[in-house]
Amino acid sequence: MRLEPSGRTFTVRPGETVLEAGIREGVGLPYGCRNGACGACKGTLRSGALEYGDHQERAISAEEKAQGRALTCCTRPLTDLVLEVRELAGLKDLTIRTLPARVEKVEKPAEDVAVLYLKLPASERLQFLAGQYVDILMKDGKRRSYSMANAPHDDTHLQLHVRRTPGGAFSKYVFEEMKDRAILRFEGPLGGFYLREDNDKPMILVAGGTGFAPVKAVIEHAFHQGIDRPMILYWGARAKADLYLHDLPIRWQREHANFTYIPVLSDPLPGDEWAGRTGLVHQAVLDDFRSLAGWQVYACGAPAMTDVAKKSFVEERELPADEFFCDAFTYSVPAAAKP
Ligand code: FES
Structure with a gap:
């Protein structure tokens, strides 16, 4: 796999998507949903062949595909690939980790919104960029994504805002079942939504x-x-x-x-x-x-x-x-x- 214009190369293992391999290699590829729904991971194929995988039409249209556009989150290479894609300088040094966290406090500022304050283990920190999210790993194997509402200088805590949604697995757990001081597991930090600090526009x-x-x-x-x-x-x-x-x-x-x-x-x-x-x-x-x-x-x-x-x-x-x-x-x- 070669990225343009950086010229960076890495290997995509069998079964991996381009994005999965990029994350494993610490490449700052932009992404949002990681499942073909948002279009944030779009790049342009310069050479090679690939399979598109499952995705939503909203994320990439047939016309865009005909123009060589591709979503790195669901694309698997069939040959060596050259892909033109914007790389995020700010994500390079971040490691995605799986960690436990304890629910220290829950506030309900509205009837259907809970603010969760999660505390990391004493020896742990989470380095992230302001605006990123974590995936909560639920006991049944499901994942639910929640943005971190705190700024990264407070890296011993995570604050999550959970809206009660009908049929929402994690929100049901939070509003109906979660005990004081419950332990959650999460993976993060994730996502390409963060403050661009190399810019002075309003x-x-x-x-x-x-x-x-x-x-x-x-x-x-x-x-x-x-x-x-x-x-x-x-x-x-x-x-x-x-x-x-x-x-x-x-x-x-x-x-x-x-x-x-x-x-x-x-x-x-x-x-x-x-x-x-x-x-x-x-x-x-x-x-x-x-x-x-x-x-x-x-x-x-x-x-x-x-x-x-x-x-x-x-x-x-x-x-x-x-x-x-x-x-x-x-x-x-x-x-x-x-x-
Ligand atoms: S479509 Fe959302 S990250 Fe690929």
Whole structure:
């Protein structure tokens, strides 16, 4: 396997996907869902033959495949391959590990959201980038992906935001069965959604529901690093109670001159007495900006939101496509319901 333009080579073992081999070799290949649902791992085949494996049409279209595009997360080589793909400098030194963690505290800031505070074993640290996620390894072999809501300077703890979802295996466990001080196992850090620090463009952060979790990590990391790039957070939810940590970004706004908070409700309840913005969260951004040409956008939420945000920001507001970073929940694919 050879990557362009870096020229880096590695061997893909029988049965492995290109991405699995890349992860094993410590290559910083970009990815999101690791199961053919999001398109984040797309590259371009320059030579060789491959099999595409299972994937969703939404992640790569027949037309893109005809143009030689391929998803590294489900592609298996049939011959030697040359693949052109963007490599992530920031992920190079991270090791993906499987570790236990103890549930130290659980808070329920809303009826259907639990905030889990996990403590790593005393001798362990988890090195990660702000915005990445972990896979919780469940006893029955299932995996559930959750973004880390804490910034990486606190690397002895993990904070996860778990929304109760009908039929959600881990959320059912958290809300109905989990005992105090339960031990969980997880694999991580994972994912290519993280703050690009080699850039000084102002940032728009778009969160839908518990998509706030990785966005919170990115913002708290930026504060911790003293990054003074302007940051505008648009947090979209149905009703006020769904902005389950509403007071936190209000406090950030008070304390940091470079941070602005714009909550947007799609379905406020009469009892909310909501005088703020309403409608869809990506539309609020479109309403506020004639051009996003000089911006970076970080978006996390349901694919319906992140897909339409990317399309409209790029096609209607001049956002360069490679300045849009997203982490989509993929509820339709059981292996990766995020966060
Ligand atoms: S489609 Fe490959 S990582 Fe999501």
